Structures are given as C-alpha cells and as structure tokens.
Amino acid sequence: MSEALTFKPAAQLSDMLGRGALSSVELTQAVIDRCDAVDDKVGAFLYRDSEAALAAAKDSDERRHRGEALGPLDGIPVGLKDVICLKGQPLTCASKILERFISPYDATVTSRLKAAGAVLYGKLNMDEFAMGSSTENSGFLKTANPWNLTCIPGGSSGGSAAAVAAGELPLTLGSDTGGSIRQPAALCGVVGMKPTYGLVSRYGLSAYASSLDQIGPFARTVEDVAMILEVIAGHDSRDSTSWKTDIPNYRVQLREGKDSWTIGIPKEYFGEGLDPEVREAVEKAILFYEGRGATLKEISLPHTDLAVSVYYIIATAECSSNLARYDGIRYTSRAENPADGVDLYRKTRGENFGPEVKRRVILGTYVLSSGYYDAYYLRAQKVRTLIRNDFMSEFDAGVDVVLTPTSPTPAFKLGERTDDPLKMYLADIYTICTNLAGLPGISMNCGFNSNGLPIGLQLIGKPFGEADLLKVAHQFDASHDFNEATPEL
Amino acid sequence: MAEAPSNIDIDYVAGLARIHLTPEEKETFSVQLGDILHYFDKLNHVDVSGIEPTAHAFPAYNIWQEDVAEPAFAPGEALLNAPEQRQNQVVVPKVVEDA
Numbered sequence A: 001m002s003e004a005l006t007f008k009p010a011a012q013l014s015d016m017l018g019r020g021a022l023s024s025v026e027l028t029q030a031v032i033d034r035c036d037a038v039d040d041k042v043g044a045f046l047y048r049d050s051e052a053a054l055a056a057a058k059d060s061d062e063r064r065h066r067g068e069a070l071g072p073l074d075g076i077p078v079g080l081k082d083v084i085c086l087k088g089q090p091l092t093c094a095s096k097i098l099e100r101f102i103s104p105y106d107a108t109v110t111s112r113l114k115a116a117g118a119v120l121y122g123k124l125n126m127d128e129f130a131m132g133s134s135t136e137n138s139g140f141l142k143t144a145n146p147w148n149l150t151c152i153p154g155g156s157s158g159g160s161a162a163a164v165a166a167g168e169l170p171l172t173l174g175s176d177t178g179g180s181i182r183q184p185a186a187l188c189g190v191v192g193m194k195p196t197y198g199l200v201s202r203y204g205l206s207a208y209a210s211s212l213d214q215i216g217p218f219a220r221t222v223e224d225v226a227m228i229l230e231v232i233a234g235h236d237s238r239d240s241t242s243w244k245t246d247i248p249n250y251r252v253q254l255r256e257g258k259d260s261w262t263i264g265i266p267k268e269y270f271g272e273g274l275d276p277e278v279r280e281a282v283e284k285a286i287l288f289y290e291g292r293g294a295t296l297k298e299i300s301l302p303h304t305d306l307a308v309s310v311y312y313i314i315a316t317a318e319c320s321s322n323l324a325r326y327d328g329i330r331y332t333s334r335a336e337n338p339a340d341g342v343d344l345y346r347k348t349r350g351e352n353f354g355p356e357v358k359r360r361v362i363l364g365t366y367v368l369s370s371g372y373y374d375a376y377y378l379r380a381q382k383v384r385t386l387i388r389n390d391f392m393s394e395f396d397a398g399v400d401v402v403l404t405p406t407s408p409t410p411a412f413k414l415g416e417r418t419d420d421p422l423k424m425y426l427a428d429i430y431t432i433c434t435n436l437a438g439l440p441g442i443s444m445n446c447g448f449n450s451n452g453l454p455i456g457l458q459l460i461g462k463p464f465g466e467a468d469l470l471k472v473a474h475q476f477d478a479s480h481d482f483n484e485a486t487p488e489l
Numbered sequence B: 001m002a003e004a005p006s007n008i009d010i011d012y013v014a015g016l017a018r019i020h021l022t023p024e025e026k027e028t029f030s031v032q033l034g035d036i037l038h039y040f041d042k043l044n045h046v047d048v049s050g051i052e053p054t055a056h057a058f059p060a061y062n063i064w065q066e067d068v069a070e071p072a073f074a075p076g077e078a079l080l081n082a083p084e085q086r087q088n089q090v091v092v093p094k095v096v097e098d099a
Helices: A002-006 A012-020 A022-044 A050-065 A109-117 A158-165 A182-188 A222-232 A276-291 A304-325 A343-350 A355-368 A373-396 A421-428 A430-437 A465-475 B010-016 B024-045
Strands: A044-047 A077-081 A119-124 A169-178 A191-194 A214-219 A262-266 A295-299 A402-404 A441-448 A456-458
Touching: A002 A022, A002 A158, A002 A191, A012 A022, A012 A119, A012 A222, A012 A304, A022 A119, A022 A158, A022 A355, A044 A077, A044 A158, A044 A222, A044 B010, A050 A077, A050 A119, A109 A119, A109 A222, A109 A343, A119 A158, A158 A169, A158 A182, A158 A214, A169 A355, A182 A191, A214 A222, A222 A441, A222 A465, A262 A276, A276 A295, A276 A441, A276 A456, A276 A465, A304 A355, A304 A373, A304 A430, A304 B024, A343 A355, A355 A373, A355 B010, A355 B024, A373 A430, A402 A465, A421 B024, A441 A465, A456 A465, B010 B024
Parallel strands: A077 A119, A077 A169, A262 A295, A262 A402
Antiparallel strands: A044 A119, A169 A214, A191 A214, A191 A441, A402 A456, A441 A456
C-alpha cells in the first residue's frame, strides 16, 4: 500500500488529501518508510529529518481540519537539492568545505513552499557545488540510478531525480546550470524543468555560475511540474536578476489545448554521437506531435557545436569567483597549522574541495587571468550571443517550441567517465544551449532502451513561455504511460 | 587574436586560485586541462567581429530598492558557522608582521 502511494503523482495525492482519503501524516510516514526501505540502495539523500517532516505534516492536517488548507501543495512532501537553504538544517552542497554548515535562513523557494503548506523533507545528493553530470563528484555519497543500480543517475541534481524515480518523494527541487535538472530527469525517467532565467528567485541557492543557474522542479508528471512551478515562480526583490512578470495558473492552462503548434527540430541535435535507441524514441515522439496536428519544421541552430566550449569557459570563470568565498575564514572548515594567511586559504581549499571543483576553479581562474581574458572569456561571451541569436531567430520565424533528445545516451555506468572530464562534459551537449540563451527547457520520459533504461525528450520554449511549453509537454505526457512505470528495488 | 596556448602553468594558476595541489594532482590536472583547452580551440574559428558579448541572457540594469532597515541576524546566528569565534567575532590568523 505505502509503496504504491509514494509512486502516485502529486496531483493525485493532493486530490486524496482534499477529499479526506489520506492525511498528510499518513503520506509523510509512507514516504519515510519508503526512504528507510530503499535509500541504502539508491543513496538519494544526504540528510533527512523525519521528525520535523512529521510535525509539518501534522500542522497541515490540522489546518485542513479547520478548513484552512493553503492550496494544492498543502501536506505534500517535497525534497530539496542540498544547494538550497532550509533554515536550521545542514547545507553542504555535497562539499567537505561545508560539512558542518547549518543554513541560517530559508531560500525564497523554501519560504514559498512553506507558505504553500508543503512538507519539506530531506536534502538531496548532488555533484559537489553542482559541478558534474553524474553525481559521482559528491564529497559524501554515490547515488545510483533506480532503474539500474550500477548506472549513474545523471547530475548534478542526481539525488533529486533518483528520489522521484525511486518513489521516495513525489516532488523535489534541483538546480540547472548546464542541464543539471533535465539530464538527470532524462536518465531517471522523470519530468524535470529548468525555467527561464529570472523566473525563479536564486536567493538562498548556493551560487555556481550566477548568469546560468536556475532552480526548477522534478516530478512524475508534467501536471505536477506545473503545480509546483506556480508556487516557486515570481519576482523576488532579494534577487536582482529576478524578473517582474505575471505568473499564470500553469496547471489550469494545461487544459487549454491547442494543436497548431509549430515544433522546430534542429538537425544539429540528431547527428554524430546520438545513441540509435535514443534517436528512435525521440523520432516516435516527433511522429506523435505530427499526428496531433503540429507543424514540424526542420531548423538549424548552427552554433550548437560551440556550446560546450562556451559553457565551460563562462561557467568556470563565474565559479572561480563565486567559490572564492570558501576561504577557511567564515564557513565551517578551516585547515590546521597554516604558515600564514594565504597558506590558510590554500590548505583549506586544497584539503576540502574535490577534484572536479579544483579543476573548474583553476580553469576559470586561468580563462580570467591577465593575457587570456580576451582570448577565452570575452570570446566565449560573444559566441554566447550567437547561440542565443540562433534560437531567437527561429522563434521570430514562427517556431513555438524546439524538440530534441535531452541526452545523447541513456545512463552510463558508475565510474565509466570519472577519469575523463572532457568526455563527462559532452554529456551536457544537448542541454547547455538552453542555459546560455536563458530559455526554459523540460525533459520527460519518452521510452526505454533495450536494457530498460529511460530515454528523455527535451522541449525548449521561448523566454517566459513556460505556459505554452508545459501545454506542449503535457500533450505528450498525458497520452503516454511511461510515467507509470516503476523500477524494481 | 593571439593563439591561445594549449598548456597551462599549473603552479602559477593554482597560486592565483589559492588552491594547494599535490604533485599527483598537478600532473593529472595539467594533462586534463590541456585536453580541455585544446577542445576550446574550436572557438578560434568563429568570426565574432561586431558581436556584442552576452553577460546575462536578460540584462536588467539599475535595480533600485528603498533603503529600509529590516530585521537581521543576531550575532549568535551570524556566527553559527564560523570555524572559530570569540567575543561575537570571527577569529582569524594573524596577518600583520610583528613590529
């Protein structure tokens, strides 16, 4: 009973809570039991406070009994990637340098979820400081793909994706800088969305690359994503890049179908390196949309091939600056017996950062250093303009959404790419452009390969075009039952 | 534009980044970062003349806010995560030379 319950979409759970067919305490206990039963195998969580979650669930039930339920998320358990602040609980960013850090405040998304009555449960594993594509760069724990425990869950929000796939939580939040929500969603067979840059406040999100980072949800269905996005989106004066825009009722708008979409299919995303089974599943999805009356348009995004280079220059440059704050002075970990002040910085960072963080901070320092700034950083920012222009000119020419595979391959084996950072970077090749251009993107399951591993379909929308993007995604998601499949654990 | 080098003075850059590296890390990172810089070479073949750089996808300028005092952390909360503290202050190593 409890296992079946924790695999239900959040919208169904919300209806059950509303009808009195389920209490939040029952639901939260089922989630806790499920985590107790399977998380030794999956490794999605870095921290769980079951007592606090049950107390929040009890509050939710009491509100509901008084007729004061706060909305559809009231009483629903939600997990946070461990890069998002939750007051009084640890925030490690999966890094030893923050091993004993306790959040002194709530992120804006956290306070919005609390205000909506959500039961916050757990800090989820990730690549250290969100740098990685497999969650193997966590300083603490390996997370397994629930569909095959010898495979990676994707990254960097691997814990957030795996928790939903394993039926441990109905909803989680992650962050996406170059694909860190969409790629693990694809590899774990769940829905994951990166909103437009500026739609969701970054206040209380530990920064990796500030011009690219965006918080977004994981869920079992597109409808569930719409339900939580409504709560977390919207202007926040505490984030100066937060955009002033009206937030529509995304979930209600899903019902307002429209069949006359123009869907752009970029040829650059279907070339060399695309796994044949991934191609086949994505092409089936294209046929589905054609059958529903969509106009398919072959398009070209000619600068796609440059995106990985541009991303790893801009993101590492920004992270070298953002991570300068971890100097051994204010944040928990400090090296012993330094020779002097500078040695304290060097030793603290050398002892506590993992290899990928060191690599990226050093690379970012290099591309910003005197003599190389113009050759790398400035040039990458100019090519970023070209990548953005590629998308905008197609949207101007009538394309509503762009359809691509999310990842060139299904989940690869744990350990397969850890010694080859460049090969690992290429796992993000289909997701990076969206961040560089600031666009919204969503990944959902569109089938399984012959080894039973999920395959992700990505849709990319116009700036602040989340309502349309969700409608197009929902059309596919609601007509297929891929999201009902559950892994054996 | 000057051709970007495909190797990196790892001691110099790690020094700028304030990261202590072991000899093994220096060796591994030099090779890996060399490969990555070599991969970046493809950017040199793009014509970017006349193209404006993008720092943010949706540039927003001059975000003003009223200067209103709001409740802030009490000293105990602000110092919650300090490695070492004394008299409501973070303790740091001595950084000035003896006279």
